[in-house]
Amino acid sequence: MLRSQELQKKNVPTDSMNEVTKLLCLSGLLIVVDLPWLYIQSSAVQDIISNIQADRPMNVRLWAGAPVYLALAYLLTQITSAPRAFLAGVATYAVYDFTQVVTFDKYPLWFALSDSLWGGILMALVWWIGSHLNLVTPNR
Numbered sequence: 001m002l003r004s005q006e007l008q009k010k011n012v013p014t015d016s017m018n019e020v021t022k023l024l025c026l027s028g029l030l031i032v033v034d035l036p037w038l039y040i041q042s043s044a045v046q047d048i049i050s051n052i053q054a055d056r057p058m059n060v061r062l063w064a065g066a067p068v069y070l071a072l073a074y075l076l077t078q079i080t081s082a083p084r085a086f087l088a089g090v091a092t093y094a095v096y097d098f099t100q101v102v103t104f105d106k107y108p109l110w111f112a113l114s115d116s117l118w119g120g121i122l123m124a125l126v127w128w129i130g131s132h133l134n135l136v137t138p139n140r
Contacts, residue, residue: 015061019077022041022135029126031065039120044071044111051106080139085127093119095125 061079075092079085097112130136 019112022077023070023073025133026076026126026130026135027066027069027127030072030076030122033126033129034122037122041115048106048108050113053102071121075124076130076136079123079127080137082124082128082131086124088120089123090116090120092123128139 046058048054072089072092075088076085079088094116095109095113097115100107101109101112127136131138
């Protein structure tokens with residue numbers, strides 16, 4: 001018997017499980033595609049945070065990245081094209097980055113701009129990959 005038939009007999013909704021699987025796959029893709037940017041920018045971010053926190057080093061709590069990547073993955077499932085994914089990424093990252101500019105005198109504008117642009121590139125790339133893996137639905 002097929003796995004989906006077994007789940008249906010047990011009243012387990014396969015559609016919602018499929019959606020969870022898609023979210024987890026998209027989250028994983030987001031992490032993999034984001035890693036080069038995180039690596040390239042790591043020393044700049046450490047300097048920015050140290051400067052804002054009066055020379056206290058950055059304390060990374062990796063667990064807090066999980067809801068971020070899951071939320072971005074959910075957004076990708078709601079988007080129907082790579083250009084829209086780019087705009088959603090720019091908007092999402094800009095909300096965070098420019099809130100930092102407003103809040104902290106020492107948060108550099110150049111970083112807010114470049115990170116916002118990266119958010120668009122990240123979301124468009126992952127949406128495009130996801131569309132080829134049937135993780136997102138293109139506008140037909």
